[in-house]
Amino acid sequence: MAESDPRRIASSLAVRFKAAGVTQFKIASAIGVSQSQVSRVLSGRIIRHTKLLERLCIYASSQLHLNKRPNVSRNAELMAALSEVWDGSDAHAQALAEVIRSLATLRDLSYRPFTQEEKPR
Numbered sequence: 001m002a003e004s005d006p007r008r009i010a011s012s013l014a015v016r017f018k019a020a021g022v023t024q025f026k027i028a029s030a031i032g033v034s035q036s037q038v039s040r041v042l043s044g045r046i047i048r049h050t051k052l053l054e055r056l057c058i059y060a061s062s063q064l065h066l067n068k069r070p071n072v073s074r075n076a077e078l079m080a081a082l083s084e085v086w087d088g089s090d091a092h093a094q095a096l097a098e099v100i101r102s103l104a105t106l107r108d109l110s111y112r113p114f115t116q117e118e119k120p121r
Helices: 004-019 022-030 035-042 051-067 074-083 090-106
Strands: none
Touching: 004 022, 004 035, 022 035, 022 051, 035 051
């Protein structure tokens, strides 16, 4: 999060967790702290950035982000494309991941899939 005021960050996290239906108990269990510690931070009873606030931000980033994304492994076309080009090595997987992530800039462009005649062979 780009905000610098820890109370604002905590408040924003609290709203996001509540909207997603994520309980303080679930958060506490996931990051290995007590529910009361999570409550203290999310209610804004902090005066500075703490390791706990950082952990809450990381948890929110990973968990709340996942709730908004489709299950990639269920997309047969994407999985087929990866199967066709991946050589099975970790290095190649990393390279392919970098290429895919670089495509994020194309999100705002309208997408039109290849027709059968246009598909590269």
